[in-house]
Amino acid sequence: MSILFDIAITAFLIISGVFGLVGSYGLIKLPDPMSRLHAPTKATTLGVGGVLIASMLHAIAVEGQVSLHELLITLFLLITAPITANFIAKAHLHRHVERDQLPDAAPDDCWAVHDIEPFQAGAEPSTETTK
């Protein structure tokens, strides 16, 4: 019985290691910032997920108790990863992408990053909130 657990734990650790490595390799290999975002947001999910499943199995097999910490880590990861990706993407759009490079935002006027007043050097900052 315990050898089955050992094999399962090892398999999950190897899977997670491989995906973590591929994610990091993608970060170097892909050509532009937006594409690079894809590698860490995805490959890493399974990478971390594998370690967490291995850790839960280890807790059951070796320590003989159920540990639910790992489920929480998964939950927090699933909540935070898209938000981080979204912030990086927005910063990139804001600084490097012009309106006409993006598809039409129908039925609205434009994408939220471009919904700002153009910056003018020396101008008084606008007190009105643009919303």
Added chain:
Amino acid sequence: MSLFHRLFPHPLLTVLLTVVWLMMVNEYTINSLLFGFLLATIIPFATRSYWPQRPKLRNPLMVVEFILVVLWDIVIANITVARLVLFQRNADFRPAYISIPLELKSPEAITVLAGTITMTPGTVTSDTSNKGHSLLVHCLHAPDPDAIRDEIKTRYERRLKEIFE
């Protein structure tokens, strides 16, 4: 408004926070249950002005189906992206921005959809339109952008619409 609703503006959030607290301390005793419940009462009460409306779950059973579909898609997404990263030359990538017009109205549903899109095959939600009626999605490899848009709409948005609206 009844006393119960004033004390517990979001009953579901209270239950959720208690469960999360119990899992965090990893110790299932009356002591941590009571303390978790105390926190789960104070937090929704103190932040209630930021959540004026209670998000409605019209179809709680669909949530389970949605989570299973998304978890499965995350596994597939990982394998797809790993294969693209390892075996495709950079010159062959066809990255594209696509615009997804939304039928969903509630902010919670749109947030879940945006998060789901980021976690699934080769797509990252980058922005919303200025009035929140469409999402800007970046695709790592999109030979056929329309197909990706239709898949997101039928696979995730339809289910979220049934859950939330």
